[in-house]
Amino acid sequence: MRKWNLIIDCARCHDCNDCFLADKDEFVGNDFPPYSVAQPWSGHRWMNIHRKERGQVPIVQVVYLPQPCMHCEEAPCIKKSPAGTVYKREDGINMIDPVKAKGHPEIVETCPYGAIYWNEEAQVAQKCTGCAHLIDEGWTETRCSQVCPTGAIKLVLADDAEMAKMTAAEGLEAYQAGLGTKPRVLYKNFYRWDKVFVSASVAYKDTDECAEGAKVTVQSGGAKAGEGVANNYGEFVVDKLGLGGRYDVTVEAPGYQAYSTAVTLDKSLNLGLIVLEKA
Ligand code: SF4
Numbered sequence: 001m002r003k004w005n006l007i008i009d010c011a012r013c014h015d016c017n018d019c020f021l022a023d024k025d026e027f028v029g030n031d032f033p034p035y036s037v038a039q040p041w042s043g044h045r046w047m048n049i050h051r052k053e054r055g056q057v058p059i060v061q062v063v064y065l066p067q068p069c070m071h072c073e074e075a076p077c078i079k080k081s082p083a084g085t086v087y088k089r090e091d092g093i094n095m096i097d098p099v100k101a102k103g104h105p106e107i108v109e110t111c112p113y114g115a116i117y118w119n120e121e122a123q124v125a126q127k128c129t130g131c132a133h134l135i136d137e138g139w140t141e142t143r144c145s146q147v148c149p150t151g152a153i154k155l156v157l158a159d160d161a162e163m164a165k166m167t168a169a170e171g172l173e174a175y176q177a178g179l180g181t182k183p184r185v186l187y188k189n190f191y192r193w194d195k196v197f198v199s200a201s202v203a204y205k206d207t208d209e210c211a212e213g214a215k216v217t218v219q220s221g222g223a224k225a226g227e228g229v230a231n232n233y234g235e236f237v238v239d240k241l242g243l244g245g246r247y248d249v250t251v252e253a254p255g256y257q258a259y260s261t262a263v264t265l266d267k268s269l270n271l272g273l274i275v276l277e278k279a
């Protein structure tokens with residue numbers, strides 16, 4: 001059967017918060033029995049956007065990771081909450097029953113992603129419902145996927161085999177995969193969140209010009225880990241490197257002495273200005 005999956009592209013999100021606001025528009029002040037009671041005016045982030053900066057001035061990238069409930073297949077919230085209060089629907093959406101869960105604040109602590117919030121007024125634990133009330137009316141979008149101006153959020157209603165194929169083809173990854181929760185929310189271009197880069201600006205000493213076209217090779221233990229080419233500003237970025245890894249970086253240009261350095265990437269690193277001298 002077709003199941004609910006959400007794909008979020010880290011390379012497309014620019015932190016406009018439209019998804020966050022669409023969620024507020026849908027759920028604040030609106031009861032949707034038997035799915036959910038109204039979200040309070042403040043304090044809840046059913047779509048929570050995390051932010052991270054990589055690199056150092058002048059080569060800096062900012063990446064955003066919108067995170068709703070992951071609708072996990074191996075969901076700690078279902079396993080650890082009082083029986084029947086949190087359950088999985090056949091289409092993969094995980095729900096908190098607003099009646100049965102009333103008076104159980106301990107449910108909030110069962111989610112390792114921090115995706116469950118306490119509604120003090122209604123005395124109930126709440127989270128993203130996957131827009132189940134709309135899906136059941138035939139919607140093929142969630143409010144967040146519908147509103148995203150960059151197409152960063154995509155609702156995919158597909159069976160598990162189709163989804164496995166898409167996951168492999170698009171290189172989709174789980175956030176905090178080590179938790180082993182098998183989330184139904186997967187991320188594209190996730191390297192921008194969990195990998196690091198090495199970068200620099202390269203110039204020629206004799207001409208004082210940007211070294212456009214200089215070739216960069218990054219090796220780890222003698223094997224190639226990445227490569228790049230300096231752009232017209234002389235800048236390069238070699239991405240998708242492992243956090244904490246030790247790498248040898250070599251910059252080469254015809255007619256100039258090669259530059260080499262060893263780095264340990266505890267974070268994305270801008271090496272600053274590399275000046276190539278005539279051979
Ligand atoms: S609406 Fe789209 S681009 Fe805007 S914050 Fe949400 S995911 Fe990012």
Ligand code: SF4
Pocket residue numbers: 068069070071072075076077078094110111112113114115116127181
């Ligand atoms: S993200 Fe948290 S609340 Fe959502 S299904 Fe997984 S464990 Fe449950």
